[in-house]
Amino acid sequence: MYIAIEGIDTAGKSTQYELLKSIYTNAIFTKEPGGTPLGVKLRAMALGGEAKSKLAEMFLFLADRAEHTQEIILKNKDRLIVSDRSLISGIAYAKDFPMEMTLVLNLIATSNNIPKKVILLELSKEELIKRLSGKVNDSIESRGVEYLLDIQQRMKQTIIKLGIDFKFIDASLSIEQxxxxxxxxIDV
Structure with a gap:
């Protein structure tokens, strides 16, 4: 089963991802972007702001997603795969382009392989402001609170549009909750 943990920056995806590693010891744990050697390079380019156009940035993420699908998802279809992000982020963060177009491009990049289940960690505006103020922001986080809240809304729309089994969780709850x-x- 392929499961994705989604959420905007600072929602707590990485924390939950690390906690799951201790429970599902036989699972494959991966991330997008950066889950493959090529992906590490593409991630650095995208998050470092090397792409000057939104289209080039989107294609960097699509290239990572295609490589990730080929090298991680398809090669481990018989295992539990837990991914920090997926095509849902790719579609949501490409908000300058029509959703139908980004949906098609992402389905091409993933050879129509989508997560079976998705967990979305949701942040309120107040909580997002608090979390962003306590860290150095990358090129995407620097686009601001309203930008990130719009991305979060697009994530929800994308999950529903793809018909994926989902759970939306308030990211301000305790880490344990x-x-x-x-x-x-996951266990259902």
Missing amino acids: IHQEIKEF
């Missing part, structure tokens, strides 16, 4: 909700959702 969130972890328990995720574990229960």
Whole structure:
């Protein structure tokens, strides 16, 4: 089963991802972007702001997604795969382009392989402001609170549009509460 943990920057995806590693010891744990050697390079380019156009940035993420699908998802179809992000982020973050177009491009990049289940960690505006103020922001986080909240809304729309089994969780809950909700959702 292929499961994705989604959420905008600072929602707590990485924390939950690490907690799941101790429970699902036989699972494949991966991330997008950067889950393959090529992906590490593409991630650095995209998050470092090397792409000057939004289209070039989107294609960097699509290239990572295609490589990730080929090298991680398809090669481990018989295992539990837990991914920090997926095509859902790719579609949501490409908000300058029509959703139908980004949906098609992402389905091409993934050879129509989508997560079976998705967990979305949701942040309120107040919580997002608090979390962003406590860190150095990358080129995407620097686009601002309203930008990230719009991305979060697009993530929800994308999950529903793709018809994926989902669980939306309030990211302001305690780490333990969130972890328990995720574990229960995965184990159903």
